[in-house]
Amino acid sequence: MFKKTEKVKRDLQEEIRAVTTLKDAEQLKIKYLGRKGIIQDFMKLIPTLPAEQRAAFGQQINALKAEVASFIEEVIEKLSREPVLKVNHEIFDITLPGKLPVTGKKHPLTQTIDDVKEVFARLGFDVVYGPEVELEYYNFEALNIPADHPSRTDFDTFYIKNDILLRSQTSTVQIRIMEKQKPPIRIIAPGKVYRPDTVDARHSFMFHQVEGLLVDEGVSFADLKEVLNQFIKTYFGKDVRMRFRPSFFPFTEPSAEVDISCSLCSGKGCSVCSYSGWVEILGAGMVDPHVFKAVHYDTEKYTGFAFGMGVERITMLKHGISDIRLFYENDIRFLSQF
Known part of the structure; x- marks a missing residue:
């Protein structure tokens, strides 16, 4: 053995x-x-x-x-x-040059938000943020949206319980900032918002907005127009045209929707702009006095303007993207183009 x-x-x-x-x-x-x-x-x-x-x-x-x-x-x-x-x-032949690893890139929506922040930083705007889970007061009441408004139903808002919800707009941030700070105020607030929309080529239940607010003495509609003109010319190019159309939002008066000439057809008309040559990119207007009263601002002393734009929409327009779902499918073939 x-x-x-x-x-x-x-x-x-x-x-x-x-x-x-x-x-x-x-x-x-x-x-x-x-x-x-x-x-x-x-x-x-x-x-x-x-x-x-x-x-x-x-x-x-x-x-x-x-x-x-x-x-x-x-x-x-x-x-x-x-x-x-x-x-x-x-x-392996260790004398051969090495292969570089595949590196990640910023998502196109993140790139757009960074570009927007850079443009408005040059105009003197600060960047602020707010919670995505909000109180009904900040999402509706303080923004002069009445209790019987359609947007306050379960069909248009994700309610968590009672008066707690997922914010449906970044306008909530302007109320929170005005509660804590006296004028002058000059801010933009980028972030995610949520609405129970059916997902298709132009809609998603989660998307991104950038809210803008300027409050001071003597602020006029002309100031709003010039600020937006500076942004649009810088972001989309000097040849892009802009127009204001009368509209209505509960928290601004007067209100307007802002269109730009379609970047895909240069204003000649195509399926993206419904052959009108124009595409809506944001809503804007002068802050309604009722909103100022909610934050205890002197409506005789201060005026201001607000605007809100969809990040997905302006990204699609700038890069010629026709389907919003491409942003969320994590297809590396799509994302690597940016």
């Missing part, structure tokens, strides 16, 4: 010399130390020996097992530290 255990050691040392991969080392470990391995076969022989030889042989087998385990673990540890030089049995 002693000669057999010595032979096992010699065989193991020969096989270890041939091991070049971790896979080979693991197979060798199974061969010698596995449940059906060589060492286990020796253990099965113990009951067949005379009683006076069993203890000595058992000790010999345990010593052999420990020695074999030590040899194999040493080989595994050594291979683990070595760099892998073989893949599919092909040797």
Whole structure:
């Protein structure tokens, strides 16, 4: 029996010399130390020996097992530290130039938000943020939206419970800022908003807005028009035209929707602009006095304007994207173009 255990050691040392991969080392470990391995076969022989030889042989087998385990673990540890030089049995040429890893890029919506923030920073606007889970007061009441307004129903707003909801507009931030700060105020507030819209090429239940607010003494509609003109010319290009159309929003009076000449057809008319040559990009207007009263501003002293734009919409217009769903599908072929 002693000669057999010595032979096992010699065989193991020969096989270890041939091991070049971790896979080979693991197979060798199974061969010698596995449940059906060589060492286990020796253990099965113990009951067949005379009683006076069993203890000595058992000790010999345990010593052999420990020695074999030590040899194999040493080989595994050594291979683990070595760099892998073989893949599919092909040797790497380490003198060749390395391949650069694929690096990530900013999402096109993030790029747009950064561009918008940069433009308005030049105009003196600060960037502020607010919570996405909001109170009904900030989302509706303080913005002069009456209790019977359609936007306050479950069909148009995600309610969490009672008067807690997912904000449906970033206009909530202007109320929170005005509560804490006295004029002059000049801010933009980018962020996500939520509405239970059916997802299609132009709508999503979650999208991004940028809210703008300027409050001071003597602010006029002409100031609003010039600020938006500066933004549109900087972001879309100097050749883009802009127009204001009368509209209605509960928190601004007077209110307007702002259109730009379609960037896809240069104002000639196409399916994107419904062959009108114009595309709406934002809503704006002078802050309604009722909103100022909610934050305890002197309506005789201060005036201001507000505007809100959809980030997805202006990104689609600038880059000629026709389907909003592309922004959220995580298709690397689409995202890598930006």
